[in-house]
Amino acid sequence: MEKVTVDTVEPRMGPASVKRALAGPLDADDIALNYYELEPGDSFGFGYHRHPNQEEVFLVQSGTATFETEDGDVRVEAGEAIRFAPGEWQRGYNDGNERVVALALGAPQEMGDTEMLRHCEDCGGRTHNYVEMTDDRDALVTRCEECGAETGRFT
Incomplete structure (x- = not known):
């Protein structure tokens, strides 16, 4: 068993105000797990993207995230989750006025060439x-x- 306090994990540079990669500190080998805080205008990823070998699930804990998808924009509110299959295009971002807090899970951990x-x-x-x-x-x-x-x- 491994346990970690999210705020003790060093944040990473990127398009989100806060991104903390939790899989390493939890010694998780088979999933990617990231904690995000998005201020208005921030995004989860660097652009509209897809992972050929990894499915992703985003669980919004507070605020509302918008995901640009192949089928149009999808809003995901606090308490809701969205899943993307391997190879599906998406870009999640905060186009609202409130901060978004979310967890992202990816499996397998190795996403392949994005x-x-x-x-x-x-x-x-x-x-x-x-x-x-x-x-x-x-x-x-x-x-x-x-x-x-x-x-x-x-x-």
């Missing part, structure tokens, strides 16, 4: 992107795979 789309100003539309650490290691940036332009910066 495919991500973001808007690239230089290319004039959504393009495939990747994430990299800045040289000074103080931010993560997303870059367009087609032209190399920076499409987002996250601390």
Whole structure:
């Protein structure tokens, strides 16, 4: 048995105000488990994405999260959960005025190569992107795979 206090886990850089990866401290080998706090405008992931080998479940504990999906936007309120099968496109974000608190579970833990789309100003539309650490290691940036332009910066 393993137990962890969420607030003692070091937060990670990214598009959410707070992201705490709990699987490692809990010594969980088969699932990914992340705690999120999203301020208005924040998102769970770096862009519209899919995991080829991992299903994801988001349980909203407070606030309302909106998920962009292949079938349109879906609002998930406190006490509700949403599941995405492996290969399903999605982007969860907070477009409200209240903070969103949520847990995300992924199985298996290893998600495979994530495919991500973001808007690239230089290319004039959504393009495939990747994430990299800045040289000074103080931010993560997303870059367009087609032209190399920076499409987002996250601390």
